[in-house]
Amino acid sequence: MQENFIIYNEEYVLIKDILGALKKDTKSEIVFITDTEGHCIASTGDLEDTYLNSISSLIAGSISAVNSIAQMLKIEKFASVLTESEEKSLYVSLINERTMLIIIFDKDANLGLVRFRVKTATKDLSDVFVTINEKLKTDVFKGDASPFEGVSDEDIDEIFGD
Numbered sequence: 001m002q003e004n005f006i007i008y009n010e011e012y013v014l015i016k017d018i019l020g021a022l023k024k025d026t027k028s029e030i031v032f033i034t035d036t037e038g039h040c041i042a043s044t045g046d047l048e049d050t051y052l053n054s055i056s057s058l059i060a061g062s063i064s065a066v067n068s069i070a071q072m073l074k075i076e077k078f079a080s081v082l083t084e085s086e087e088k089s090l091y092v093s094l095i096n097e098r099t100m101l102i103i104i105f106d107k108d109a110n111l112g113l114v115r116f117r118v119k120t121a122t123k124d125l126s127d128v129f130v131t132i133n134e135k136l137k138t139d140v141f142k143g144d145a146s147p148f149e150g151v152s153d154e155d156i157d158e159i160f161g162d
Contacts, residue, residue, distance in 0.1 A: 028105035
């Protein structure tokens, strides 16, 4: 199991802006990022959180299965997967080893445009995640230091009125 994601507010705003622009530029229904364990990290569009979390988990599992097939074929991994139906399509693109971008669009969308925009957005999102990782390496709370250092039980009791 991997560590939980830590995303700083500044980078979260950048991520949401990238997702929003991608949704608009491709005229898609929903765009979201999930991790390889199936946790939705950020999204834009209209889909209930319960469905989004379920879809995230299912996509994470299916991408894991697809990449197992890739290894059998002596391919390191597939960078993207497209699934189409008569009404909607689902396009999954790996951002890095831990995150993936998912876009759901209808039959009227131009697939070439979707692929082009996803490629650009994936690069932009990868850069944001690199920035987050760099910040985490220099984070003052890293290592043995605790964010609660210097806070006594009495301080906590005073805050909560006990």
